Amino acid sequence: MIEFDGVGKRFGEHTVLADLNFTVAPGEHVTLIGPSGSGKTTILRLLMCLESIDAGTIRVGGSYLSHMERGGKLVPADEKHSREVRKRIGMVFQQFNLFPNMTVRGNLIEGPTRALGLSKDEATARATELLELVGLGDKIDEHPSRLSGGQQQRVAIARALAMRPDVLLLDEVTSALDPELVAGVLALLRDIGETTDITILCVTHEMGFARDFSDRVMMFDGGRVVEQAPPQELFTAPREARTREFLSAVLGRG
Template sequence: MSADNTPGNFSTDSEAVDSELIRFENVSKRFGSNTVLDSLNFSVEPGKHVTLIGPSGSGKTTILRLLMTLLKPDEGTITVAGQYLTHEEKNGKITPASDRHVREVRKNIGMVFQQFNLFPNMKVLRNITEAPIHVLGLSKDEAEERARELLDMVGLGDRCNAYPTHLSGGQQQRVAIARALAMRPKVLLLDEVTSALDPELVAGVLDVLRDIAHSTDITMLCVTHEMNFARDISDDVLMFDAGKVIESGPPERIFSEPQQERTREFLSAVL
């Protein structure tokens, strides 16, 4: 993982680029006069677990929404698995990407949102199989086999035929995690996945995510205020403030010996 907010100071070494699964290069995003991301440069290597921390409004969730193409950058480029996300190269020029190109690149990305966003009219099993069948082209049998394996992994193997409304919030979020993994993404985005849960349900969801982090090679990019969870699962932690990475490093250093005063202030408020 690397992070650098100095425009033009991003490594272009071909070997380094090949080792990156996600790459933001000079990405800016504004909402009116508010600059949410300011010439952001950072990259994530395959298999790494990277957590974004910082105060509300610092740009963390905007990064995930850009990766899901729910937003588009105002400047800069994003690449995923070596391909531009919202741009594509034609005749040696970088141009806005076609919808088809965006859909193809986005198949590499799965996201679990704050809200569960399950289809209430579909049983749990179909919630998980719908996209693999219609987007990835899996057979119903193959999709259902994969879904049952994932439900077992998140501890809900016996709830295949339940409707989401018959599940607790924590169970619904675990179904949402299984649904994201069913698409076999190269990277899993986690956006404050416990913020909508009752406190007693948080631990169960975090335990599932710890198991995934420790037992699979999936890349994870996580936004959370659960600092103990971040310390447990992260290879690297990025501290954001005002749309910039002001500090980054392994969790042991960020949480125990932060270098920046702003990081120390933030952690003293949340730990």
């Protein structure tokens, strides 16, 4: 469902990703872990076309995201092509990014009506269903400012799901929440993972969530994959010294 082939990304003289190659299978849940600045969030931003790549190609569902075919050759994708492929991807950000001037209903129907062409009634029916799923069915007419951080993040998750994505990207979705709200959001994401066939690529510092939620965990450092394995294997018997060092630091074990 996701394929990075020789992807490179630089910011000025700083190389963030160099010749990155990895794939994520349809329906697979993959979590990226590693120190801050290792390139994890950049991967999500490239998939959302919030950043452009400097080398290689990215494909989503078999379609090139970063490029398009023209005259038998691959050329950089134009905005229309990227937008069509990007419709298959939903993202939940650290800071919720809800539209403050819209109600919860407005936040959930904006994308489906504008990008997918749903009628307002169809989009509202979908929004109502999703708000029930995330436990906020009674908040549809509230504005985000009247919701707690945990409630806002649940709305953001529902908004991403409203686009019926094939791929869901999660970028440190609990980092802006008070500690007592984290467990509820993580439990919701576990439920979504267990009850849908959405492909999920997640960046998190919540190692317990990564262990429970993932089919595969990828350890990143310096813009490259240090190692990858099923969570039980990576967390209990990591092969690489860098992985052991990182886990020792974040889990507080010697």
